[in-house]
Amino acid sequence: MNAVPAEPTPPVWRQRAIERSTRAATLRAEQRIERFLEAAQELIAAKGTTDFTVQEVVERSKQSLRSFYQHFDGKHELLLALFEDALGRSADEIRTATAPKKKPLERLRVAVHMLYEQSMPRPGRQSPLFTDFAMQLLGTHPEQVATAHVPLLDLFTELVEEAVESGDAHADKPRRAASLVMQTAMFTAQTPGVPSGSTSTQVSADEVWEFCRGGVTGRT
Amino acid sequence: MNAVPAEPTPPVWRQRAIERSTRAATLRAEQRIERFLEAAQELIAAKGTTDFTVQEVVERSKQSLRSFYQHFDGKHELLLALFEDALGRSADEIRTATAPKKKPLERLRVAVHMLYEQSMPRPGRQSPLFTDFAMQLLGTHPEQVATAHVPLLDLFTELVEEAVESGDAHADKPRRAASLVMQTAMFTAQTPGVPSGSTSTQVSADEVWEFCRGGVTGRT
DNA sequence: CACCTCAGGAGAATGATGTTCCCGTTCACG
DNA sequence: CGTGAACGGGAACATCATTCTCCTGAGGTG
Numbered sequence: 480m481n482a483v484p485a486e487p488t489p490p491v492w493r494q495r496a497i498e499r500s501t502r503a504a505t506l507r508a509e510q511r512i513e514r515f516l517e518a519a520q521e522l523i524a525a526k527g528t529t530d531f532t533v534q535e536v537v538e539r540s541k542q543s544l545r546s547f548y549q550h551f552d553g554k555h556e557l558l559l560a561l562f563e564d565a566l567g568r569s570a571d572e573i574r575t576a577t578a579p580k581k582k583p584l585e586r587l588r589v590a591v592h593m594l595y596e597q598s599m600p601r602p603g604r605q606s607p608l609f610t611d612f613a614m615q616l617l618g619t620h621p622e623q624v625a626t627a628h629v630p631l632l633d634l635f636t637e638l639v640e641e642a643v644e645s646g647d648a649h650a651d652k653p654r655r656a657a658s659l660v661m662q663t664a665m666f667t668a669q670t671p672g673v674p675s676g677s678t679s680t681q682v683s684a685d686e687v688w689e690f691c692r693g694g695v696t697g698r699t
Numbered sequence: 700m701n702a703v704p705a706e707p708t709p710p711v712w713r714q715r716a717i718e719r720s721t722r723a724a725t726l727r728a729e730q731r732i733e734r735f736l737e738a739a740q741e742l743i744a745a746k747g748t749t750d751f752t753v754q755e756v757v758e759r760s761k762q763s764l765r766s767f768y769q770h771f772d773g774k775h776e777l778l779l780a781l782f783e784d785a786l787g788r789s790a791d792e793i794r795t796a797t798a799p800k801k802k803p804l805e806r807l808r809v810a811v812h813m814l815y816e817q818s819m820p821r822p823g824r825q826s827p828l829f830t831d832f833a834m835q836l837l838g839t840h841p842e843q844v845a846t847a848h849v850p851l852l853d854l855f856t857e858l859v860e861e862a863v864e865s866g867d868a869h870a871d872k873p874r875r876a877a878s879l880v881m882q883t884a885m886f887t888a889q890t891p892g893v894p895s896g897s898t899s900t901q902v903s904a905d906e907v908w909e910f911c912r913g914g915v916t917g918r919t
Numbered sequence: 920c921a922c923c924t925c926a927g928g929a930g931a932a933t934g935a936t937g938t939t940c941c942c943g944t945t946c947a948c949g
Numbered sequence: 950c951g952t953g954a955a956c957g958g959g960a961a962c963a964t965c966a967t968t969c970t971c972c973t974g975a976g977g978t979g
Contacts, residue, residue: 697913
């Protein structure tokens with residue numbers, strides 16, 4: 480609101496001074512934050528869950544609790560940062576992988592497959608971020624989940640729009656359709672099949688794609 | 700295996716005696732369990748989350764911690780019981796609501812709508828069971844979630860199969876298709892729209908249905 | 920009636936975790 | 950050099966779930 484310099488002496492120089500003095504601190508802070516983030520990621524990769532304790536992160540990053548809470552609002556913030564990061568990177572990865580494909584629907588298919596794979600609770604490998612934490616977060620902080628989804632949602636929206644333009648799909652609200660495709664891929668990857676008898680209900684990536692294709696292809 | 704009465708005296712009478720003596724205890728136990736369950740449900744309804752403490756449940760049900768852990772393996776078991784219950788009741792409810800409908804696809808549409816509604820984080824009303832806890836559980840005990848889903852899955856499988864038989868839908872694996880429809884409805888109901896700008900991405904029940912319809916209608 | 924058993928009540932003790940606090944040190948900058 | 954902010958170390962606290970200990974009362978038994 481009030482951005483007018485009420486000071487009589489133009490504080491340009493001190494502005495710079497402060498900024499210079501600040502920059503160093505900022506840098507250090509970022510570096511520390513980075514260390515925490517790294518440590519946390521390693522722990523997640525190692526343990527396969529987000530159940531690490533703050534202590535572990537602190538020890539692994541060779542910093543202190545004090546410092547941790549000075550840079551993060553709490554464990555929750557840390558996880559959230561990691562989560563958004565992962566989703567962002569995932570979006571990039573999928574984007575580059577789909578780019579070379581010619582047909583829009585093929586791009587979308589690849590995207591669904593990849594998202595499905597990455598959302599699946601991998602045996603050992605990285606990012607149970609999609610799995611573990613995502614679910615919990617959805618229950619407690621839905622808005623932040625939605626925010627974190629934005630990069631992926633943007634990507635899928637593009638893909639859907641392209642498909643619509645090429646006439647391969649139909650959707651008055653591409654973003655909604657994209658949202659549906661994305662969520663279907665992400666969530667169905669996580670629910671395991673019911674162990675009952677011979678018929679497992681764990682749907683495969685292909686099945687998810689077929690389903691989504693129908694959902695996007697069908698005429699309104 | 701060995702069901703042969705090795706006892707010289709046929710223990711029929713003592714069998715009865717024991718049984719009679721046991722029944723009372725069983726009854727009492729069931730009653731207590733019921734009280735815990737009720738209290739928990741009230742707390743959930745009141746607080747809108749599953750964040751109540753075991754203490755609260757105990758106090759509200761006017762029983763003791765001792766008793767609680769004598770009847771439940773832990774808070775987790777309690778929640779799970781409530782969860783399965785809720786899903787089962789939901790399945791019943793949807794089943795009766797869809798029964799009168801004539802056309803299979805219409806039945807499926809109604810089912811999707813209802814499931815969506817019930818999965819939505821209601822402002823004040825009951826069963827954030829689908830919401831809150833379901834998500835968390837999905838991260839920690841996926842198998843049990845799958846188990847709890849069975850009743851609903853059965854219902855949706857029936858509906859899909861009917862639609863397939865009537866020629867309104869196509870699916871080589873109705874159960875998988877049903878799983879997809881069900882999960883899509885449940886999950887998309889929980890993710891709120893991203894608050895960014897004017898275009899909310901919160902999909903409506905109708906949109907979910909349209910999507911699922913396409914997924915089930917589209918030819919293989 | 921005296922006694923015994925056992926479920927159940929009350930609530931203290933434990934253990935794991937996230938979070939805050941305090942003390943002394945380091946480090947960059949003026 | 951002096952100063953203040955950031956930091957390391959780690960104790961202290963708070964919240965829960967879960968366990969344990971002690972005790973009571975109701976039923977059944979002799």
